[in-house]
Amino acid sequence: MKIPFIHSQSRTDAGPGRVGLDTASDSTTLRELFRGCPDAEWLWALTDGRAEHPCLRRLFPALPExxxxxxxxxxxxxxxxxxxxxxxxxxxxxxxxxxxxxxxxxxxxxxxxxxxxxxxxxxxxxxxxxxxxxxxxxxxxxxxxxxxxxxxxxxxxxxxxxxxxxxxxxxxxxxxxxxxxxxxxxxxxxxxxxxxxxxxxxxxxxxxxxxAFIDYTESVRRQPEIPPHALGTAASFRDPxxxxxxxxxxxxxxxxxxxxxxxxxxxxxxxxxxxxxxxxxxxxxxxxxxxxxxxxxxxxxxxxxxxxxxx
Ligand SMILES: C[S@@+](CC[C@H](N)C(=O)[O-])C[C@H]1O[C@@H](n2cnc3c(N)ncnc32)[C@H](O)[C@@H]1O
CATH class of the missing domain: 3.40.50.150 (Vaccinia Virus protein VP39)
Structure with a gap:
């Protein structure tokens, strides 16, 4: 995936103190890099970015399975x-x-x-x-x-x-x-x-x-086969x-x-x-x-x- 936004105008709009990923030092924080950035950019950082970019790999925790x-x-x-x-x-x-x-x-x-x-x-x-x-x-x-x-x-x-x-x-x-x-x-x-x-x-x-969750439990109960993770939902709020x-x-x-x-x-x-x-x-x-x-x-x-x- 293309790295979006990182060098785009939206980042320079975000205010002083903002540094680019490529110039980030060991003491740079995620907050300094991303504060005020658009949600799509933050989503990228939390997902593909942390996997792709060495700086983000260092700054983010690992992801559980x-x-x-x-x-x-x-x-x-x-x-x-x-x-x-x-x-x-x-x-x-x-x-x-x-x-x-x-x-x-x-x-x-x-x-x-x-x-x-x-x-x-x-x-x-x-x-x-x-x-x-x-x-x-x-x-x-x-x-x-x-x-x-x-x-x-x-x-x-x-x-x-x-x-x-x-x-x-x-x-x-x-x-x-x-x-x-x-x-x-x-x-x-x-x-x-x-x-x-x-x-x-x-x-x-x-x-x-x-x-709406109350009615949702009824729709789960009506499923021909209830997946294990939905058993609790299906058992709840009978008589919606x-x-x-x-x-x-x-x-x-x-x-x-x-x-x-x-x-x-x-x-x-x-x-x-x-x-x-x-x-x-x-x-x-x-x-x-x-x-x-x-x-x-x-x-x-x-x-x-x-x-x-x-x-
Ligand atoms: C549905 S998960 C949500 C986890 C997290 N907030 C999220 O959105 O990813 C509910 C979490 O609440 C925790 N939990 C249950 N009872 C709790 C309590 N009394 N105090 C603190 N955490 C509790 C569970 O162990 C579980 O991690």
Missing amino acids: EQFQKQFTGRSNRDTFTQAIDATNLFLGEARALGLDLDRPGLEVLDFGCGWGRITQTLFRDFDPARITGCDVADQALAICRETRLGCELIKIPYLPPTELSEASADLIVAYSVFSHLSEDAHMAWVEELARVLRPGGVLVVTTRCR EAWKQRYDRGEFCFDGANNGQHWPDDYYGEAVVPEGFASAKWSRFFTQIRFTPAEKHGKFDQSVIAARKSG
Whole structure:
């Protein structure tokens, strides 16, 4: 593939401090090279670029095997990074909309439920790895982050708080497809814990399954042969009409029939969180709360809840 954009006008437009790949020194960072670049260029860097260009091979972590990547989100390589860039753009947009100054020096980011580090890596366009912490409950996930040299601090956390995450240590916390699986009790325990970890004025952005997911489970059930990775989905939200009514009343929708996961059913399954629930229950910990349904942002199939801690 042709290396796109690297010497194009769009790069010189991006501001001072930008250096070309061919002149990058050992101390150049991905942020210096790509900050403000178009998404297509960042996608190239995260995929073909890191494989093709010696400078990028050095600056990026290694990529886990395709099968391993798929274990976390069912996606891999270009497909997974396309989704991750969309998600990260939305997360950062929400943080800005809630008044967080993302250019503030020393800003700290936490990727909650980092998995193998795909969202973490897409954050490298805007933040140096030293400013990002990844945490997860799964040893296997943290082990691969270390093996691939993700370059961020990594913290193992338990299924439920308390954690060793320091109080008021993060300005921005993102969680892609973690709250999409947590029961109501686990959800609320983590919201409280992450509010503790945020600095005053900090922002939490998480995703949850969207309303359309309830009908999607029915379509999976109707398939003549259900693939193993979809068994949990197929087992969830039987009687979709009743679940949708619940959702429309603003009630938390959780089904722990996750079939195949090793985690307890009362903790992990499929969670579809409506706006009414987030507005009512998150207000104990946050001053401003924004809910963007997947149907509205149209970028990926999860809804987004963002909230700002007072201060
Ligand atoms: C669907 S994967 C998403 C991974 C990553 N956020 C991404 O988008 O690539 C969900 C991740 O959440 C992690 N997880 C589950 N429960 C968690 C918890 N209570 N705290 C932190 N991570 C958790 C899982 O181990 C897994 O890595």
